[in-house]
Amino acid sequence: MTLADHRTPAPRPGWLAGQSTGVRLARHTLTLVALAVVLVPFADLAVLTRDPWAELARMAKGLAWPAWGAMESPLEALGLTVAVALWGTLGGIVLGFPLALLFARSRLIRAGCAFVRAIHELFWALLFLQVFGLSAATALMALAIPYAGIFAKVFAEILEQIPGAPRDALPPGVSRLSRFVYAELPLAWTRLAAYTRYRFECALRASVLLGFVGLPTLGFQLETAFREGRYHEAGALLWLFYLLIASLPWWGHRRLMPLLVLGGAFLLGPWPAVDGGLLWRFVSQDIWPPALLEGDWRGLIDWLARIPDLAPAIGNTLLLGLLGSVGALLVALALWPLACRHFGNPVTRLVGRGLLLFLRSTPELMLAFFFLLLLGPSLLPAWLALALHNGALIAFLVARHADAITPGMPGVNAPGRLAYELLPRLYPGMLALLYYRAEVILRETAILGMLGVATLGYYIDANFEYLLFDVAFFLLLVTAALNIAVDALSRRLRPRETAIIDDPCQR
Amino acid sequence: MGESRDTLLSLAGVDLVHGDRVVLPGLHLDLRRDERVALLGPSGAGKSTLLGVLRRRLGDSAAWCPQQHGLVPQLAVYHNVYMGRLAEHSALANLWNLVRPLPGPWRQVAELCDALGLEGLMRRPVGQLSGGQRQRVAIARALYQQRELFLGDEPVASVDPHQALRLLALIEARHATSVIALHQRELALSHFDRVWGLRDGRLVIDAPARELTLADLDGLYPDADGQTGEARSRGRP
Numbered sequence: 001m002t003l004a005d006h007r008t009p010a011p012r013p014g015w016l017a018g019q020s021t022g023v024r025l026a027r028h029t030l031t032l033v034a035l036a037v038v039l040v041p042f043a044d045l046a047v048l049t050r051d052p053w054a055e056l057a058r059m060a061k062g063l064a065w066p067a068w069g070a071m072e073s074p075l076e077a078l079g080l081t082v083a084v085a086l087w088g089t090l091g092g093i094v095l096g097f098p099l100a101l102l103f104a105r106s107r108l109i110r111a112g113c114a115f116v117r118a119i120h121e122l123f124w125a126l127l128f129l130q131v132f133g134l135s136a137a138t139a140l141m142a143l144a145i146p147y148a149g150i151f152a153k154v155f156a157e158i159l160e161q162i163p164g165a166p167r168d169a170l171p172p173g174v175s176r177l178s179r180f181v182y183a184e185l186p187l188a189w190t191r192l193a194a195y196t197r198y199r200f201e202c203a204l205r206a207s208v209l210l211g212f213v214g215l216p217t218l219g220f221q222l223e224t225a226f227r228e229g230r231y232h233e234a235g236a237l238l239w240l241f242y243l244l245i246a247s248l249p250w251w252g253h254r255r256l257m258p259l260l261v262l263g264g265a266f267l268l269g270p271w272p273a274v275d276g277g278l279l280w281r282f283v284s285q286d287i288w289p290p291a292l293l294e295g296d297w298r299g300l301i302d303w304l305a306r307i308p309d310l311a312p313a314i315g316n317t318l319l320l321g322l323l324g325s326v327g328a329l330l331v332a333l334a335l336w337p338l339a340c341r342h343f344g345n346p347v348t349r350l351v352g353r354g355l356l357l358f359l360r361s362t363p364e365l366m367l368a369f370f371f372l373l374l375l376g377p378s379l380l381p382a383w384l385a386l387a388l389h390n391g392a393l394i395a396f397l398v399a400r401h402a403d404a405i406t407p408g409m410p411g412v413n414a415p416g417r418l419a420y421e422l423l424p425r426l427y428p429g430m431l432a433l434l435y436y437r438a439e440v441i442l443r444e445t446a447i448l449g450m451l452g453v454a455t456l457g458y459y460i461d462a463n464f465e466y467l468l469f470d471v472a473f474f475l476l477l478v479t480a481a482l483n484i485a486v487d488a489l490s491r492r493l494r495p496r497e498t499a500i501i502d503d504p505c506q507r
Numbered sequence: 508m509g510e511s512r513d514t515l516l517s518l519a520g521v522d523l524v525h526g527d528r529v530v531l532p533g534l535h536l537d538l539r540r541d542e543r544v545a546l547l548g549p550s551g552a553g554k555s556t557l558l559g560v561l562r563r564r565l566g567d568s569a570a571w572c573p574q575q576h577g578l579v580p581q582l583a584v585y586h587n588v589y590m591g592r593l594a595e596h597s598a599l600a601n602l603w604n605l606v607r608p609l610p611g612p613w614r615q616v617a618e619l620c621d622a623l624g625l626e627g628l629m630r631r632p633v634g635q636l637s638g639g640q641r642q643r644v645a646i647a648r649a650l651y652q653q654r655e656l657f658l659g660d661e662p663v664a665s666v667d668p669h670q671a672l673r674l675l676a677l678i679e680a681r682h683a684t685s686v687i688a689l690h691q692r693e694l695a696l697s698h699f700d701r702v703w704g705l706r707d708g709r710l711v712i713d714a715p716a717r718e719l720t721l722a723d724l725d726g727l728y729p730d731a732d733g734q735t736g737e738a739r740s741r742g743r744p
Binding site for chain 2: 177
């Protein structure tokens with residue numbers, strides 16, 4: 001054997017070959033993108049309006065010159081929006097916190113929480129609308145019930161992650177309650193409070209959206225103004241909403257909260273007179289197929305046969321979920337450097353941060369609505385809305401995380417910094433975040449149906465409209481099952497690499 | 508050996524496990540009443556495992572001062588010390604104590620804090636204290652338990668030598684029996700009746716402190732092997 005033989009280097013690896021984290025995640029991502037590309041032809045992405053640009057110009061003009069005077073009692077709508085969000089979140093905590101303590105121990109509670117989480121706030125609103133009418137009770141329950149499931153899960157996760165040393169140091173025989181208030185709650189308090197704050201922000205967006213089903217929050221006026229083409233008024237309402245979100249740190253201060261809670265209580269009335277008999281009839285009869293209640297199995301099969309073919313709707317829902325997730329990933333990859341301190345100059349960063357703030361504060365339904373008016377009813381507006389909103393959210397979190405990183409090699413040019421210093425550190429967390437968002441994206445996919453996109457939500461909305469509660473409820477169950485299945489799948493597919501961005505406040 | 512003194516606890520050929528790994532196989536030792544034991548050995552030798560077993564077996568008769576202190580940084584010094592006797596009050600009293608300190612415990616904790624040089628800090632969150640102050644809070648909590656016996660996992664590791672002496676004296680004044688893991692070999696010889704030395708999964712030293720020299724103790728630490736190789740043969744096989 002000659003010396004030269006020893007010097008022969010190891011064979012150069014092929015394309016994306018190897019087992020390092022980066023290469024594995026790159027293959028993972030490319031598979032995901034390839035899957036989306038293969039499936040795109042099955043999606044209806046046609047642009048149906050004749051002249052989208054003229055419409056867009058009118059909308060932009062409305063946003064640029066908002067007609068402040070045209071709004072009807074904006075303060076009242078604003079107050080109700082805040083009051084519903086606040087009391088909905090509170091209700092969620094009251095219901096969810098005790099469940100969080102039992103979450104790890106009871107499979108039944110975990111399943112129940114997964115179920116209430118899997119149904120979007122707007123669908124809960126549609127359901128309660130039948131019983132409580134257009135009242136604050138509907139709005140509060142629509143927020144409090146799914147949030148109870150979310151709080152139970154997230155609080156349980158937070159409590160699980162607190163350090164165990166203080167608990168182990170306790171003398172033997174300490175009661176469960178004493179142990180909790182001394183050695184567990186104080187350690188989790190900051191994170192619990194931070195998550196509650198984040199959830200309140202979500203509740204504000206959801207509270208606006210409740211206007212879309214007719215509750216008199218900000219969204220009601222917003223939807224009417226948009227639908228009727230009064231873009232200057234819609235612009236003013238949108239600005240009002242952005243101001244509300246942007247000024248949250250000031251008016252949402254900890255000390256002001258008790259005042260807001262009490263004041264909000266007065267805005268919520270008048271309360272509906274609930275007819276117990278009607279409520280019971282709705283729960284025990286209206287939402288179930290009559291054949292099932294009578295035990296008539298043949299009738300039940302007939303009932304099932306009469307339900308319109310769900311396969312295309314389920315297909316569209318899943319397809320939109322996949323396209324939305326992949327789109328969000330691409331948007332996030334493209335946008336995060338804009339808001340990150342390692343790139344560009346102060347002006348580009350300001351613009352980038354503003355863009356991300358704008359995109360992630362606008363509720364997806366709002367964005368979809370906007371694109372729908374622009375592009376006509378197909379999957380395209382829904383896809384754009386999901387990708388932009390969720391992509392901007394992920395980009396914002398990744399940029400914030402990148403800001404905390406100090407590159408090890410100073411003086412590398414921007415592409416080098418991106419590819420060698422930052423992306424390898426950020427990408428695992430980014431992908432993990434995307435898989436968390438996948439559940440949210442799918443849930444939103446379903447509600448986009450309310451705008452006429454042919455997902456499951458479209459049929460749910462239609463059946464509620466025709467007062468076919470049994471069919472609507474059945475479809476809700478199908479939606480929930482689909483969400484739970486996709487959530488389980490995404491948890492399995494989620495890369496196991498160290499998720500550096502592991503903060504529930506970011507999901 | 509002082510067989511006349513009664514034995515509090517005796518391990519005879521017990522395997523001590525940490526997680527699912529046997530750290531100290533076939534351990535033999537006796538803990539006698541009114542004997543102060545210093546526990547020495549390099550880190551990872553199984554000191555914490557041994558203390559954990561003693562704590563479990565001794566139950567309510569032992570006060571416990573863990574290595575990472577087990578303090579709650581968000582709670583005040585007073586509440587952290589109070590936690591030593593959390594089991595002796597009802598859950599309701601414990602809850603009320605968070606709202607407003609109970610008068611009796613407040614007085615007793617104040618006395619302890621004075622003795623430990625923590626006066627004026629009772630209402631400060633532990634997270635705002637220095638390392639040495641936290642260590643003293645952990646000791647105060649163990650003393651507050653008022654048990655017959657003191658078990659400490661390096662309770663004087665992060666304080667200066669003078670303070671270490673003072674703290675050991677405080678522990679000594681309130682507990683006739685103690686097992687304390689230490690780093691400072693000199694203290695083991697000057698302030699304790701007996702030394703247990705762990706190395707390589709075995710109890711290589713179990714002897715009265717007055718029969719030992721610093722060189723014997725050096726043998727416990729692998730880095731010192733070069734100079735004092737012969738010292739390891741001493742003590743119990």
